Amino acid sequence: MQSVYYIVLVPMVYAALAVFILGTLWHGLRLIVGLKHALRVVVGPAKNPNMLRAVCDAFLSPATLKNHPVRWVFMVSFHIVLFLTILGHLELVGEVGVMQVVRHDVFLGGGILGILLFAGLLFFLFRRFHAPLAAMSEPGDYYLLILLLLIVLFGSQLHLAQRLFDYSTIGVAEYREYLSGILTFRPALPEVFTEDFVGHSFLLVLHVFCANLFLMLFPWSKLMHAILALPLARLRRR
Amino acid sequence: MTKRNDTHESTEVPGDEGNPAPERGVNAALAELAASVRGFGAFQMNACVRCGLCADTCHIYRAEPDVANLPAMKASSITSVFRRYHTFLGKRLPGLVGARELTAERIDEIRDVVYGRCTSCGRCASNCALGVDLRHILQVGRRMCAVAGRIPEGLQRTVDNQLETGNQMAIPQEEFLSTTEWLSDDLKLEMGDDTLRIPVDEKGKRILYVINPREVKFFPLSLMAAAGVFHAAGESWTLSSKVFDVTNYGFFAGDEASARELVRRVAEEAGALGVEQIILSECGHGYRSFRWEGPRWLGREYAVPVSSVVELLDEYIECGRVQVDREKNAERVTLHDPCNLVRLGGLSEPQRRVLRKVTLDFVEMTPNRENNFCCGGGGGMLSMSEYGDRRVASGKVKADQIRATGAKIVATPCHNCADQLIELSKRYHLGVEIQAVVELVYNALC
Numbered sequence: 276m277q278s279v280y281y282i283v284l285v286p287m288v289y290a291a292l293a294v295f296i297l298g299t300l301w302h303g304l305r306l307i308v309g310l311k312h313a314l315r316v317v318v319g320p321a322k323n324p325n326m327l328r329a330v331c332d333a334f335l336s337p338a339t340l341k342n343h344p345v346r347w348v349f350m351v352s353f354h355i356v357l358f359l360t361i362l363g364h365l366e367l368v369g370e371v372g373v374m375q376v377v378r379h380d381v382f383l384g385g386g387i388l389g390i391l392l393f394a395g396l397l398f399f400l401f402r403r404f405h406a407p408l409a410a411m412s413e414p415g416d417y418y419l420l421i422l423l424l425l426i427v428l429f430g431s432q433l434h435l436a437q438r439l440f441d442y443s444t445i446g447v448a449e450y451r452e453y454l455s456g457i458l459t460f461r462p463a464l465p466e467v468f469t470e471d472f473v474g475h476s477f478l479l480v481l482h483v484f485c486a487n488l489f490l491m492l493f494p495w496s497k498l499m500h501a502i503l504a505l506p507l508a509r510l511r512r513r
Numbered sequence: 514m515t516k517r518n519d520t521h522e523s524t525e526v527p528g529d530e531g532n533p534a535p536e537r538g539v540n541a542a543l544a545e546l547a548a549s550v551r552g553f554g555a556f557q558m559n560a561c562v563r564c565g566l567c568a569d570t571c572h573i574y575r576a577e578p579d580v581a582n583l584p585a586m587k588a589s590s591i592t593s594v595f596r597r598y599h600t601f602l603g604k605r606l607p608g609l610v611g612a613r614e615l616t617a618e619r620i621d622e623i624r625d626v627v628y629g630r631c632t633s634c635g636r637c638a639s640n641c642a643l644g645v646d647l648r649h650i651l652q653v654g655r656r657m658c659a660v661a662g663r664i665p666e667g668l669q670r671t672v673d674n675q676l677e678t679g680n681q682m683a684i685p686q687e688e689f690l691s692t693t694e695w696l697s698d699d700l701k702l703e704m705g706d707d708t709l710r711i712p713v714d715e716k717g718k719r720i721l722y723v724i725n726p727r728e729v730k731f732f733p734l735s736l737m738a739a740a741g742v743f744h745a746a747g748e749s750w751t752l753s754s755k756v757f758d759v760t761n762y763g764f765f766a767g768d769e770a771s772a773r774e775l776v777r778r779v780a781e782e783a784g785a786l787g788v789e790q791i792i793l794s795e796c797g798h799g800y801r802s803f804r805w806e807g808p809r810w811l812g813r814e815y816a817v818p819v820s821s822v823v824e825l826l827d828e829y830i831e832c833g834r835v836q837v838d839r840e841k842n843a844e845r846v847t848l849h850d851p852c853n854l855v856r857l858g859g860l861s862e863p864q865r866r867v868l869r870k871v872t873l874d875f876v877e878m879t880p881n882r883e884n885n886f887c888c889g890g891g892g893g894m895l896s897m898s899e900y901g902d903r904r905v906a907s908g909k910v911k912a913d914q915i916r917a918t919g920a921k922i923v924a925t926p927c928h929n930c931a932d933q934l935i936e937l938s939k940r941y942h943l944g945v946e947i948q949a950v951v952e953l954v955y956n957a958l959c
């Protein structure tokens with residue numbers, strides 16, 4: 276069991292990061308090469324081809340705001356919560372002074388972010404069972420959402436268990452020891468990660484396992500829209 | 514004149530000569546797909562998150578909310594094939610990501626979608642939450658069908674007409690000349706000027722005016738009105754009796770070789786006549802294809818500037834070259850924005866400035882300009898009788914827009930749209946008259 280934990284928490288994390296970074300870079304390179312070709316193919320009147328406006332299109336999607344204001348509020352809120360959740364993980368690597376400008380306990384949001392994300396993902400998932408999205412969705416769309424739901428579920432549990440039910444064996448110090456070890460290529464698993472194979476550490480392994488899968492799928496799935504939104508918006512404003 | 518796609522079996526791809534026709538078509542379509550998705554095209558194909566937010570941006574979906582009419586679903590008939598041949602997961606786990614093989618049957622499904630359920634109006638693309646250019650993807654589908662020899666018959670016939678006879682309606686040169694002659698005679702009487710005539714094939718004039726052949730066949734008043742306004746402005750202009758067609762059905766068909774040939778002829782005729790400028794008559798796709806796509810197809814800029822006649826009319830009125838009296842157009846007028854001229858052509862204001870000057874009661878329909886709805890007759894729909902019912906059904910959105918304005922006249926700077934709007938007026942009992950912008954200007958001349 277100890278070796279399974281180790282594989283998930285160390286080599287698999289490196290593999291996932293490698294696939295994520297190299298895959299995204301490879302796409303990025305193709306993007307840069309392809310942009311020149313695309314600018315030749317896509318002809319037409321320039322539509323205020325200003326980079327700032329393209330950034331605004333990509334991050335704020337004014338067309339959606341105009342056509343579907345309620346869904347826009349939901350969509351933007353979801354992405355903000357997602358961004359804050361990713362940001363919150365930085366404090367599990369080490370102290371981030373700027374993030375403590377507004378004093379808070381680690382993890383950011385006191386558990387609210389996870390709950391909001393979970394609710395948002397559930398909505399996205401159930402929406403896919405109804406027309407017209409049910410007919411448009413591919414199996415991969417459901418699996419991706421389920422994978423994200425699991426990541427959020429296990430991650431939230433880790434935090435809430437510690438915060439509300441005093442599961443204090445794995446705390447911020449242990450996460451920092453583990454994650455900074457990974458980032459400095461001196462991987463070390465704190466003892467509490469492997470001393471019992473139930474409860475808190477088991478949830479951690481599940482959380483990391485799902486996150487690894489997510490990172491590995493990222494460059495090959497529609498999750499790439501996170502990277503593509505800006506160049507697409509730029510191209511639309513050529 | 515040259516003719517392309519003589520038969521559906523004529524498409525050849527290198528190394529493919531021995532295959533039976535359907536496989537040849539599939540291979541040619543796959544080669545076209547591969548060429549179209551080089552670089553950034555692949556990202557367009559990959560970026561849709563299937564959120565469904567583009568659904569009601571499409572007039573066809575609005576009129577018939579069937580998932581088959583949902584823009585992202587239409588595009589997925591092409592992106593699913595793209596995934597099968599060009600993505601990591603699509604090659605290995607096609608079922609997981611909805612990646613599909615291209616077969617002769619699937620080409621026919623794509624054909625039904627790209628020609629029969631989409632007018633290439635681009636409204637979905639400009640409203641996509643992510644900026645995915647669905648119109649571009651659907652155009653790739655048209656190009657795939659074209660190289661596979663699966664252009665719908667009516668559309669193919671029109672392309673062939675253009676290539677063989679020089680114009681989409683196969684109007685013989687003699688008929689063109691006799692029409693301009695009797696229009697000149699009528700105009701002499703109307704304007705009370707015996708010296709007036711419509712100039713044809715005259716060298717060294719400032720402007721070559723390129724028209725929609727429907728003006729010769731069905732809307733001669735529009736050509737007469739343009740001639741009248743040019744006369745009033747003291748313009749130096751000419752028509753060509755050989756190359757007078759601004760339309761480009763190769764563009765609609767996705768047959769870029771034919772499209773290129775058609776723009777080349779106009780550009781060369783302008784050179785042969787030694788004009789300083791090419792003015793395109795009121796034609797949405799003619800403007801889009803000649804003004805914007807043409808230089809890309811030819812691989813070079815034109816030797817002389819190109820404008821739409823609505824820009825010229827705007828200029829005449831702004832600088833006082835023609836005097837107009839808005840009282841002469843007293844009835845309420847609204848404006849239909851042709852997608853290819855406005856959203857895809859970038860020309861939205863000159864026609865508005867003109868209409869405000871020549872009409873007493875001009876009202877906008879909602880939405881308008883870049884966010885207008887297609888009339889349903891775009892994308893070559895009018896030449897494909899098999900999709901006639903869908904075309905008229907999808908025009909319901911436009912009919913409702915028109916009715917809401919309470920207008921008696923719908924002005925539209927596109928003869929293609931005019932055809933569809935005339936039919937919509939009958940089918941939806943709108944009781945409106947459809948006019949070109951130049952007709953209203955002519956009517957308002959002092």
Ligand code: SF4
Nearest residue numbers: 561564565567585641
């Ligand atoms: S709005 Fe854009 S991303 Fe969403 S389904 Fe339509 S094309 Fe895809």
Ligand code: SF4
Nearest residue numbers: 571631632634635637
């Ligand atoms: S291009 Fe126009 S007709 Fe085609 S799917 Fe988009 S909105 Fe509908």
